[in-house]
Amino acid sequence: MRPPSRRVVIAGIVQSLQGILQSVQKYSKHSFKRFGVTGPQVWALRSIGGGRGITVGQLADAMYLHISTISSLVDRLEERKLVIRRRDPRDRRVVRLRLTSRGRKTMRATPPPPRGRLPKGLERLNGRDLRNMQRALRQIAGIMEVTESKPRLED
């Protein structure tokens, strides 16, 4: 039993990545059918959570998404009475978000979405695996020429 050829390894890598990209969408559809909320919506509910009034911009940072994406996502959550928008009286440019009781119930009922699950899952890996993973992803990012979006290290 000889080791897999470079070609096979490369094909496997491309496929894994494709699978990761799609698992996000697959989860989303499945979640919508079962619980009535999509993946990003679940993720947003969890990010808003019990905290008292995360802002739209903070939510965008937390989810690594464009503010306008969050804005329309929140529109839908608000339509479904899962979230409430409230202008901050001190700085009236700011909108603060809170879960309704329905929102909290939905949040508790739905399993965490793939992207939300990742950090916790990584906790269980050892340091060596983590460093390898970081290296690998940086290499991929380099090949795909990612322009470092937001260099915030928060440590």
Place this chain on the structure above:
Amino acid sequence: MRPPSRRVVIAGIVQSLQGILQSVQKYSKHSFKRFGVTGPQVWALRSIGGGRGITVGQLADAMYLHISTISSLVDRLEERKLVIRRRDPRDRRVVRLRLTSRGRKTMRATPPPPRGRLPKGLERLNGRDLRNMQRALRQIAGIMEVTESKPRLED
């Protein structure tokens, strides 16, 4: 100078992955501004290529996308006179796709999109890095619980 903490490494990993996911879209926007075709469109042009009449279903397989996604993508390519749809006379359910001369010109003028660029980029890595990468992506896929979409190894 102490080594980065686990937290920082994990944050870095999540960010890299997010960056990879987004680089696809970023490239697409950039490509559209510069060349008038988006990433998936470039990828489709290349997949159709010089071959004589790939079908819509085959293109969906090649790009790992849903047929309906391809159908509307081809709509846009056809509107812009980059592609021609032609019903197969033998089996009139089948639609075969070809590039127009404009389509070929556009294909040659645009750089390959991220997802198309990945396999070639990986060629330049050494075996150790490739194996590490495969391991890393499998771990991530495991955490995200990817349901193996299409087990086609083509080797």
Place this chain on the structure above:
DNA sequence: CCGAATTACTTTGAATACAAAATATATAGG
């Protein structure tokens, strides 16, 4: 204190992506 710049968010517009329903054609069974 007032205009300019900045900040926070929303709106608009377009592409991508999937699923489900609809359409059209082909094949198989009786």
Place this chain on the structure above:
DNA sequence: CCTATATATTTTGTATTCAAAGTAATTCGG
């Protein structure tokens, strides 16, 4: 032959995503 089933594609509907333009509120410089 004709109906049922299968296959290939399109259509419809919704969500996600980004960028750019627009709106409203705050802050800063003179």
